[in-house]
Amino acid sequence: MLELNNLSVRFGGLTAVNAVTLTVGTHDVVGLVGPNGAGKTTLFNAISGLVRPTGGTIRFDRHDVLRTPIYRRARLGIGRTFQIPQPMHELTVRENLIVAQRFGAGHVDEDKIDEILDFTSLADKANRNAATELALTELKALEVAKALATTPKLLLLDEVLAGLETNGKRRFMGMLKEMHARFGVGIIIIEHDIETIHALCQRVVVLNFGQLIADGTPEAVFNDPEVIRSYTGAAHA
Numbered sequence: 001m002l003e004l005n006n007l008s009v010r011f012g013g014l015t016a017v018n019a020v021t022l023t024v025g026t027h028d029v030v031g032l033v034g035p036n037g038a039g040k041t042t043l044f045n046a047i048s049g050l051v052r053p054t055g056g057t058i059r060f061d062r063h064d065v066l067r068t069p070i071y072r073r074a075r076l077g078i079g080r081t082f083q084i085p086q087p088m089h090e091l092t093v094r095e096n097l098i099v100a101q102r103f104g105a106g107h108v109d110e111d112k113i114d115e116i117l118d119f120t121s122l123a124d125k126a127n128r129n130a131a132t133e134l135a136l137t138e139l140k141a142l143e144v145a146k147a148l149a150t151t152p153k154l155l156l157l158d159e160v161l162a163g164l165e166t167n168g169k170r171r172f173m174g175m176l177k178e179m180h181a182r183f184g185v186g187i188i189i190i191e192h193d194i195e196t197i198h199a200l201c202q203r204v205v206v207l208n209f210g211q212l213i214a215d216g217t218p219e220a221v222f223n224d225p226e227v228i229r230s231y232t233g234a235a236h237a
């Protein structure tokens, strides 16, 4: 279970994440939404260890991980993907998964890698160069595959569906739904498309100017006047 208490991240004078308190179970599928610049990616960076919070606490599975290095957080079970796919250059798809697994799980399990390649429909691309020989959907699938290879208990997905065309998006959503059940992994997904959030998540949390302004079912949250105002305000800004 992930427990954030009063978590803040400042960049100079800008408070990107402002006293966020949030609990997410490792069986939850939670949508993280909010206008551009609301602090969503910064929150992921703080949880996974890429930025150092300026206040508050982060606990995962009862461990205080506030100052825990990235690889140890990965080994505790915090996995993530990046908004812009980041394959390891010069390596094949399979080698990318091997490196990710060694980093996150501390060992290599070829059977598990085969299972992940099958699951993400990358088996026939396993020996391709990851950086130069994959289409966008495959690059996105590789982001998810790499994250799965770290054997996460909680997966932070940063706009994994962005830029996909309708069919690709539909297939990808099917995969995400199945992933939750098959790999027993909790998910927090940053996603701008409200229909996608409705289809995937039982719970949504909303950030606005770094603050958590709503937490509830998609129906309740998207009808919340403060949430609607945060979006229309951002559109006018």
Ligand SMILES: Nc1ncnc2c1ncn2[C@@H]1O[C@H](COP(=O)(O)OP(=O)(O)OP(=O)(O)O)[C@@H](O)[C@H]1O
Pocket (backbone or CB within 6 Å): 011, 014, 016, 034, 035, 036, 037, 038, 039, 040, 041, 042, 043
């Ligand atoms: N490394 C950084 N240094 C300075 N400011 C930063 C840094 N990273 C993010 N910010 C600022 O922090 C705020 C939150 O950014 P963040 O990327 O977390 O928002 P977001 O909700 O993920 O936005 P989007 O939906 O556009 O991806 C923005 O004002 C951004 O410019």
